Amino acid sequence: MSCRQPLLTKKLSDFILFKQVIGLIKNKEHLTLEGLQKIANIKASMNTNKEILDISGNISPVPLPTLPTEGYLDIKDPH
DSSP: OOOSSOOOOHHHHHHHHHHHHHHHHHHTGGGSSHHHHHHHHHHHHHSOOOOOOOSOOOOOOOOOOOOTTTTTTTTTOOO
């Protein structure tokens, strides 16, 4: 990830999970109950809001993505 203002910590994890949800929607997996379950599981891992409508009785948060650490330790203050 190369940008002037990189996302750090939890925001980057949530962005990666959000991209997974977009991929599911793009592949039309959200049109099945199994696909909706995948999205609900991903949503349960995002942000600090762990409460989600459980339509199937079994929401299982997915593991958070591993964040890259290379290059983040040498971020320079632009000021």
